[in-house]
Amino acid sequence: MVVTNHGDIDGKPTTGVWFSEFSEPYATLVDAGVSVTVASPLGGPAPVDPRGYPGRHEIANVRDALAALNATVHLDDMGIEAFDGVFFPGGHGPMFDLATDATTKACIRSAWEAGRPVAAVCHGPAALLGVELSDGSTLLAGRRATGFTRGEDAEDALYSHMPFSLQDRMADEGSVFIEKPPHSIHVEVDGRLVTGQNPASAAATAEAFLSTMIRLSV
Numbered sequence: 001m002v003v004t005n006h007g008d009i010d011g012k013p014t015t016g017v018w019f020s021e022f023s024e025p026y027a028t029l030v031d032a033g034v035s036v037t038v039a040s041p042l043g044g045p046a047p048v049d050p051r052g053y054p055g056r057h058e059i060a061n062v063r064d065a066l067a068a069l070n071a072t073v074h075l076d077d078m079g080i081e082a083f084d085g086v087f088f089p090g091g092h093g094p095m096f097d098l099a100t101d102a103t104t105k106a107c108i109r110s111a112w113e114a115g116r117p118v119a120a121v122c123h124g125p126a127a128l129l130g131v132e133l134s135d136g137s138t139l140l141a142g143r144r145a146t147g148f149t150r151g152e153d154a155e156d157a158l159y160s161h162m163p164f165s166l167q168d169r170m171a172d173e174g175s176v177f178i179e180k181p182p183h184s185i186h187v188e189v190d191g192r193l194v195t196g197q198n199p200a201s202a203a204a205t206a207e208a209f210l211s212t213m214i215r216l217s218v
Helices: 019-031 056-061 063-069 102-113 124-128 166-172 199-217
Strands: 086-088 118-121 187-190 193-196
Touching: 019 063, 019 199, 086 102, 086 124, 102 118, 102 124, 118 124, 118 199, 124 166, 187 199, 193 199
Parallel strands: 086 118, 118 193
Antiparallel strands: 187 193
16 A cells, blocks of 8 residues: 655645545455555655544554554565555545655556556545556556546535646546546446545445455456
8 A cells, every 4th residue: 555645735734644545445455364565655654634533532443554654664665566456545645746756656557567456546546647658558548447526626625725636637648537426435447447536435445456456366
């Protein structure tokens, strides 16, 4: 799982990983017996969006996920060939770093061209932008996908601070962008590409990603 290191907007610590988009997929994978490594472009602690931080009553249930976010591995140190897939949780942070980070793009390209599944949820698909494959195409071109929609942007207090519309950029790269009404549980699977629309879709995205890994291993 690859998470953002970006936690501020206009100098204020107002964004980062949306915690449930990390913790729910993390639990889904760990409960299925998957060994999960958590990485980020800079390594070390990953910021959690304070609006989605677990409450005191929830801490006991998510302690392992919090510990993993506090000690991410530097993405440069990862050999993607050792992993069965890569998953990008959301939060607004990926719009600022994973959307443009060259190491992230190289990681995705290596995973995809090695036949691995790639998954992302909510704003996590920002990581999929600009991934150029060896044949000169981009990862999203012609593929069915979803992510945080314009309709959800309209309800989002932070949208005015975002560098771009995720739906628009994904469509501009040629994806067949599928949207459902805001807050719907919605996942798209196009071969090895698995994308989820919003926070409500996090667990379902992880389940589809897990099913894809199992299908490819048979």
